[in-house]
Amino acid sequence: MHFLIQCARWIDRVNEKIANAISWALMVAVLVCAGSALASYFFKLGSNAWYEIQWYLYGAMFLFTAPYTLRRNEHVRIDVITHRFSKRTQVWIDVFGFLLFLLPMAILIFYLSVPFALESIRNQEMSNNAGGLIVWPAKLMIPTGFLLLCLQGLSxxxxxxxxxxxxxxxxxxxxxxxxxEDEIAAIRDANLDKIKSIQSH
Incomplete structure (x- = not known):
């Protein structure tokens, strides 16, 4: 059991590092969105590639931060009843929830999305939009994201x-x-750390 607990903590660290890295995608998406809008308005320049980059970035944020959200116990839950129970009972409810709902769902989506992504890679699938991007990286994010969610669920x-x-x-x-208030403070502190990191470089 001690070995499994160490594995769980390792999974936590991996998903935390991935979430911290992918959080920069939000800033990139905002810059791309603003740049695309300004170029379209002032210079009449536009490209479907810029819109698709935004979709890819938003998709990466949702898929790769979902495990970290689970790690922080920030996922949506209805606690109308469970908060009345003892801590051990709440934990047992979580155990059955992971075994009966979360893990089967995540494993099923991972299983079904792997051939979907591999087919796209094999065909080097491109966007149907004029000037669009290659599609397979976006499709590959689906099984990757759900694999990370499966691992976090096990953790x-x-x-x-x-x-x-x-x-x-x-x-x-x-x-x-x-x-x-704590949530706002945590977001503020994280953004300040990013700004300091940029200024130090």
Whole structure:
């Protein structure tokens, strides 16, 4: 069990690094969107490639940050009933939720999307739009994103079983940000760190 817990923590670190890296995609998407709009308005220049780049970036953000969202316990849930139960009962509900819903769904989508992506790669699929981009990188993001979600789901399952066995503290999987004020502060601090990083270079 200790080995599995170490594996779970390794998965957490990997998905956290991926999410931190892909968070820059939002800034790139905003710049591309603004640049495309300005070029179209002032110079009458436009290209479907610029629009498709934005779609790719938004797709990457959603697919590659979903595991990190699960890691932080920030996914949408309805706690009308479960918050009345003891912590152990809540953890058991999570265990059954991962086993019966999250993991089967993520594994199924991963399984179905692999041949979908491979076919696109094999055919070197291009966009149907004039001046569009190659399509297979976007399709490859689907199985990659869901593979990462499967791994994070396994990590969360291991940590909760570890908690039930008395080997893991609940702080390893409880909600990281509790209030909207904390959420805003966390976003602000992350953006300030990025600005400082840019200025240092």
């Amino acid at each position: 969360e399952l291991i940590k909760r079983i570890g908690y039930l066995c008395g080997l893991v503290d609940a702080s390893e999987f409880e909600k990281t940000v509790v209030t909207p």
